[in-house]
Amino acid sequence: MATLVKTFMPTERTFIAIKPDGVQRGLIGEILGRFERKGFKLIGLKQLIPSRDLAEQHYGVHRDRPFFKGLVDFITSGPVIAMVWEGDGVVASARRLIGATKPLESEPGTIRGDLAVNIGRNVIHGSDGLETANFEINLWFESTELNDWHPADQIWRVED
Numbered sequence: 001m002a003t004l005v006k007t008f009m010p011t012e013r014t015f016i017a018i019k020p021d022g023v024q025r026g027l028i029g030e031i032l033g034r035f036e037r038k039g040f041k042l043i044g045l046k047q048l049i050p051s052r053d054l055a056e057q058h059y060g061v062h063r064d065r066p067f068f069k070g071l072v073d074f075i076t077s078g079p080v081i082a083m084v085w086e087g088d089g090v091v092a093s094a095r096r097l098i099g100a101t102k103p104l105e106s107e108p109g110t111i112r113g114d115l116a117v118n119i120g121r122n123v124i125h126g127s128d129g130l131e132t133a134n135f136e137i138n139l140w141f142e143s144t145e146l147n148d149w150h151p152a153d154q155i156w157r158v159e160d
């Protein structure tokens with residue numbers, strides 16, 4: 001029964017982006033490696049310089065915040081690595097791997113805790129919930145850019 005439930009349960013996906021500071025600082029491999037080592041599956045990846053329209057939609061919830069313009073200026077200032085990662089509980093788990101937004105609150109061992117000191121230059125974005133993840137994946141990716149595939153070693157990561 002457990003097997004049946006698992007088989008038919010849609011797998012969770014989240015949207016992750018390495019921001020222009022992470023790309024400029026040569027942290028792409030470091031950050032990708034953390035998600036790979038955890039055991040999540042990369043199903044979409046591209047590099048792009050986001051348009052202003054894309055950035056404003058992505059950060060739409062922050063439209064009225066004083067840092068909004070600076071945030072959009074920053075995220076559109078250079079290449080971003082946009083990704084979709086898949087796995088059980090990946091939305092919340094990715095947020096834990098990323099660490100808190102405020103540098104003083106991001107624990108050592110997290111991406112921000114290890115690699116960032118400034119709230120406006122915190123190297124990575126991750127969706128903050130399931131609904132946001134769906135919205136952001138659809139905003140950044142065409143469905144044809146996402147690949148359903150089966151890692152050869154998947155049986156060593158998840159139970160049947």
Ligand code: DAT
Pocket residue numbers: 062067071100101119120122124125126128
């Ligand atoms: P997160 O990226 O952890 O989801 P958020 O959604 O609250 O954080 O904010 C989005 C981004 O906006 C965040 O990564 C950095 C920037 N930001 C947030 N609060 C800020 C502030 N007080 N001053 C400057 N930039 C801020």
Ligand code: MG
Pocket residue numbers: 128
């Ligand atoms: Mg957020």
